[in-house]
Structures are given as structure tokens and as C-alpha cells.
Amino acid sequence: MTEQTNKAPLPRGVDATNFQQAVAKFRKLLGEENVLVKDEQLIPYNKIMIAVDDAEHAPSAAVTATTVEQVQGVVRICNEHKIPVWTISTGRNFGYGSAAPGQRGQVILDLKKMNRILHVDPELCTALVEPGVTYQQLYDYLQENNLPLMLSFSAPSAIAGPLGNTMDRGVGYTPYGEHFLMQCGMEVVLANGDVYRTGMGGVKGDNAWQVFKWGYGPTLDGMFTQANYGICTKMGFWLMPKPPVFKPFEIKFEDETDIAEIVEFIRPLRIAQVIPNAVVIAGVLWEAATCNTRRADYTTEPGATPDAILKQIQKDKNLGAWNVYAALYGTPEQVEVNWKIVTGALKQLGKGRIITEEEAGDTQPFKYRAQLMSGVPNLQEFGLYNWRGGGGSMWFAPVSQARGSECAKQQALAKRILNKYGLDYVGEFIVGWRDMHHVIDVLYDRTLPEETERANACFNELLDEFEKQGYAVYRVNTAFQDRVAQSYGPVKRRLEHTLKRALDPNNILAPGKSGIDLANDF
Known part of the structure; x- marks a missing residue:
């Protein structure tokens, strides 16, 4: 007996039996309440403001994770069943697609329940947060702890989050308004399930992860922004001290x-x-x-x-x-x-x-x-x-x-x-x-x-x-992601697809994000 409704589409290239097998594994990993397949459960993920039919961006299901280990488990299941997964943090990217997936039938991986403020250093003016942390939540934390630090965010801001906004290279209105410039250290779950930390994050016992961006060797943070090479589960960034x-x-x-x-x-x-x-x-x-x-x-x-x-x-x-x-x-x-x-x-x-x-x-x-x-x-x-x-x-x-x-x-x-x-x-x-x-x-x-x-x-x-x-x-x-990717020329697109083939050969992470999709390979 299938639970797939008439309205919810199947992922591209996935039949109903394969999909239901994946759903059963998601439930075992995440719990029944964190695997959403019914029409009424998917309504929040099916609202778009862009000028195309809702059906073009309808998800097949949504799953919510609360730990890095669960994200790794989701990636493993997606690889086994070739399930494409579209990751969101707070899903408040209004005007750019909201919480809906980039392509019809993709499974939403919703990280809003990963909402811990992991660390704020009032002397070095740094923070480390998970994807579901909102600007309002972080602002309230600073106020409640009487920390003389200032946030930077886009508008409207209260329900959006610093990790998601920075990953999409959003900007704000303070002297720290170039948000990716102020990012310092990412934790990323790769398509093969490995957990990669950028900058100083890979050094055992290091305490400079949120203060020194570069580390050693190639600096790869930017590669994960506006891309589909990994799932960011933690991000560090700099906060501005409140001026007199x-x-x-x-x-x-x-x-x-x-x-x-x-x-x-x-x-x-x-x-x-x-x-x-x-x-x-x-x-x-x-x-x-x-x-x-x-x-x-x-x-x-x-x-x-x-x-x-x-x-x-x-x-x-x-x-x-x-x-x-x-x-x-x-x-x-x-x-x-x-x-x-x-x-x-x-x-x-x-x-x-x-x-x-x-x-x-x-x-x-x-x-x-x-x-x-x-x-x-x-x-x-x-x-x-x-x-x-x-x-x-x-x-x-x-x-x-x-x-x-x-x-x-x-x-x-x-x-x-x-x-x-x-x-x-x-x-x-x-x-x-x-x-x-x-x-x-x-x-x-x-x-x-x-x-x-x-x-x-x-x-x-x-x-x-x-x-x-x-x-x-x-x-x-x-x-319009594929259309805009064309504006930047074929050399850039070939390089992006080369990286995608190397890091995500099963094309499971957000196919189509920024025009990067092995189904439309070069």
C-alpha cells in the first residue's frame, strides 16, 4: 500500500516502490513525526511567490533532522535510492523560491529544528550557530545576556537566519553587511556522508576556527555557497561590537x-x-x-x-x-x-x-x-x-x-x-x-x-x-537558476559540473541549484 498521494509527485527517475523504501528508512532514522508525506503536511513547502505553477516546485516529501548524524543518515539513504534532496534552513527565502524545492518531486531536508546557538564569544565578537537559528533568536540571546554585540541581516529579517542567508550570499545594512565576508568556519556534510570543516576546523584541539578564515591549503568556503556540493550544518561568523x-x-x-x-x-x-x-x-x-x-x-x-x-x-x-x-x-x-x-x-x-x-x-x-x-x-x-x-x-x-x-x-x-x-x-x-x-x-x-x-x-x-x-x-x-547560470559562461559551468561529478556522483544534493545538475551535464 503506497502513501504517495495523487498531488505529491515522485522524485525524478524514482519509481513508487523505491520511493516508499526510502521513506521507510527515513522514518526509522528520524522518527514518524519527522517524515512528512501527506498533502496537508507539505503545504508549507509548496508555497511559492514566483511566476510559475506551484506544481513545478512541488515536493514529494519533507524530512526534518536534528543532528549532524541524522543529516549523514539522510544522505546515505538518498545515495542508496538515488533520491534528490533540497535542503533548507528556515525556508524564509521569499522572492527567491521560499521553502519549495528547486525541482518538482525533490525531497525537502528541513533543518529548522537544528536551532542551537552553539557559542558566542563577547570578547572576540564571534558566533557559531546551526542552520535553524533565526536572527530574532540570536538577537534575543544577545539581549538576554546583555552582550554589547550587533547583528547584520537583510530585510525583513526576524524570521530568516544567518546561516541560510550567508550561504546564499545575502547582504545587510551595517558595516558588517557583506555577510559572506564576515563568515568564518563552516561544517559541511558532503554527499558521501563525510563531515568537512573549513578553515581551522579540521585541526584537533584548535580554538581559532571562528577567528582565522583561511587555515592551510585551498580555501573552500566559497565553493559551498550558492551551490549543491554539501549541506552546511554549522557556521561561524563575526559580530560587530556595539559602538558608543x-x-x-x-x-x-x-x-x-x-x-x-x-x-x-x-x-x-x-x-x-x-x-x-x-x-x-x-x-x-x-x-x-x-x-x-x-x-x-x-x-x-x-x-x-x-x-x-x-x-x-x-x-x-x-x-x-x-x-x-x-x-x-x-x-x-x-x-x-x-x-x-x-x-x-x-x-x-x-x-x-x-x-x-x-x-x-x-x-x-x-x-x-x-x-x-x-x-x-x-x-x-x-x-x-x-x-x-x-x-x-x-x-x-x-x-x-x-x-x-x-x-x-x-x-x-x-x-x-x-x-x-x-x-x-x-x-x-x-x-x-x-x-x-x-x-x-x-x-x-x-x-x-x-x-x-x-x-x-x-x-x-x-x-x-x-x-x-x-x-x-x-x-x-x-x-530561473539555469537561465542565470548561462549568463556567466560555459567555462564556469563546466568547472561546476566537474566538481559536482567528483563530490556528488549520484546527483542527490539539490540538483539544479545555481544551474548545477548532472542530469543536464556538459
Whole structure:
């Protein structure tokens, strides 16, 4: 008697008998309650926000592990039965695929129950955590133990986790916002069940695992990020000590055409570390939506929102066409000097109205932006999903040099393509040390098949047209991973598949992740 339901598909290349044999072994290893095969049990793993049919990313089952030994056992069973397994930590990767598997029929390996904070060193400012630890959990731990340390995370942050975000090379809004740069030491279960520790982690009795990244010989940490060569079960990373003074501020610019000058004003301050954190330049709709403004409040007409209405929203909500957020950190003396440099540069620019925390008070969106820059988790940015409603969201995030000319060109191109498909430009630029991430949320009503189809075509065109201009994205949702992998050329793909054949010859670990799948070998 099979427990496979009509709705849950079988994994690729696996028949029902083989699958049920694997399920029985999962139950023996993990316990009945940790092996989920019924339709109602799989609902949390079958919700996607991307513009393809749910069925394309439906899992066959989900299993939850609580120890490294159990993860090793899952890998062993998967090898025996050629079962593809898609690993998630907290499953909160909204806009990039959520908790659903990359391919139809894959078994979800859910590590949310591996949620121990293993160690926090308040003097060396390091942490070691398991995959299921959330930012809110770690923040609460720091608060309860009165540790003067600060987190960095993406937004919205409270329900996401540092391990999963770092493994996907996410970024944040503090001086430690380049999260993979701040990672130090991984424990990885390989496809053959071996447990590999990067950096100093393989040295018996060593205590430098979380303080020295490199170890000896090749440094392989990066190979496991955005990849399917292993399952990360522990990660160390560095925490920022809380500074004596934290001074967040906003600069509002009135005109959409100001974008090039804004970036030219910011870049030298970022490179010199006068402004030490990633600077956000958020468009009017991004900020309005996070404050729960709905498109229906202004118009019910189909298509892209007219510029006249965008200007009205800007006026009604007291927003800029561009809203710049940054912060200063340090001693009173350091902050005072750097504040003079920032305000002097702004005066020289001759435009932009600066707002401090004292002026803004608890008003949104300033408050949640200040929280992000000071390491306080929140969920405010989920307001984006209310702009159009209908649960459709896909993140499009090309990377370029931090130059004003790049911004003007990218924003015009993105807006033209989005508007062509009846969708709105909801975007922000994030200025790193020398790079710039252009983050666009392609929002649409997923309950409308015709609009979902348009959103899919729009996303394809964004990828195509930006690539023609020499831009590629640094992350993408599960439906477009193979397409984006093509942007980076055949040599990279051949190397990735060579590594996959060597480390995972049975192709069991997340086939298709970042376009790496031995079923589509080179």
C-alpha cells in the first residue's frame, strides 16, 4: 500500500516502490513525526511567490533532522535510492523560491529544528550557530545576556537566519553587511556522508576556527555557497561590537533624475569608509509600500501606475523620489568629524534634504531603516507585498560598479520593461564599497493567471536586456537558476559540473541549484 498521494509527485527517475523504501528508512532514522508525506503536511513547502505553477516546485516529501548524524543518515539513504534532496534552513527565502524545492518531486531536508546557538564569544565578537537559528533568536540571546554585540541581516529579517542567508550570499545594512565576508568556519556534510570543516576546523584541539578564515591549503568556503556540493550544518561568523554612538540619517531627493548625482555623492564617502555601512537609495514606491500604501488606494486602472500618481504618493507620504539611508558609527569624536564631512559634501552637491533620528522620531519608514542599520530585526518590509496584493514577488538584483551613470541607465531600462508588462518599478540601489546592487521587487497578483504570465515574461526580458548591457544578477529565484547560470559562461559551468561529478556522483544534493545538475551535464 503506497502513501504517495495523487498531488505529491515522485522524485525524478524514482519509481513508487523505491520511493516508499526510502521513506521507510527515513522514518526509522528520524522518527514518524519527522517524515512528512501527506498533502496537508507539505503545504508549507509548496508555497511559492514566483511566476510559475506551484506544481513545478512541488515536493514529494519533507524530512526534518536534528543532528549532524541524522543529516549523514539522510544522505546515505538518498545515495542508496538515488533520491534528490533540497535542503533548507528556515525556508524564509521569499522572492527567491521560499521553502519549495528547486525541482518538482525533490525531497525537502528541513533543518529548522537544528536551532542551537552553539557559542558566542563577547570578547572576540564571534558566533557559531546551526542552520535553524533565526536572527530574532540570536538577537534575543544577545539581549538576554546583555552582550554589547550587533547583528547584520537583510530585510525583513526576524524570521530568516544567518546561516541560510550567508550561504546564499545575502547582504545587510551595517558595516558588517557583506555577510559572506564576515563568515568564518563552516561544517559541511558532503554527499558521501563525510563531515568537512573549513578553515581551522579540521585541526584537533584548535580554538581559532571562528577567528582565522583561511587555515592551510585551498580555501573552500566559497565553493559551498550558492551551490549543491554539501549541506552546511554549522557556521561561524563575526559580530560587530556595539559602538558608543550610532547616528542614522536620511536624505530625501525630490526628482527621479537626481539618481546619478546621488551615487556620485555617496561613492567617495563609502570607499573612504566615512559612511561605513551599505547605503540604500530607495525609490518612492518601495518606501510607500513598506508603509502599507496600496495601489488600490490611488487607482484601480490596470497596467503600470502613472507618473502623476507616483508624484501624488510622494507628496502624500512625505517621501522623496529617492530616499537615501545611511548611518555613522563610532565614538562621539569620530561621529562628529564624519558628520561634518557628510554634511559638507551634501552642501557641495547643492540638493537633498537631510533628516536625523531626532527629527524623524518613530515615523516609518525611517524607524525600520534605522533598526536595520543598528541590528534590530523587524518585519516591516513585508509591506511591499501589499502594494498590488495577490502574493506575487520575484527579486531581480543586477550588480554593477557604483557609478551614477550606471544607475540612471539601469533604472530607465528596468522601468521601461516593467511598465511594458503593466507592472511598476519598485526598486532600490544599495551602494557597497565599490559595487552597487540594484534590487527590484517584481510585484504582481499571482491569483490572476494572465498577470502571472506577464510577470514571467517580464522577468525573462529583464534578464535578457540587462545581460545585453553587461549586467548579471547575483541571486535569483529557483525558476530561473539555469537561465542565470548561462549568463556567466560555459567555462564556469563546466568547472561546476566537474566538481559536482567528483563530490556528488549520484546527483542527490539539490540538483539544479545555481544551474548545477548532472542530469543536464556538459
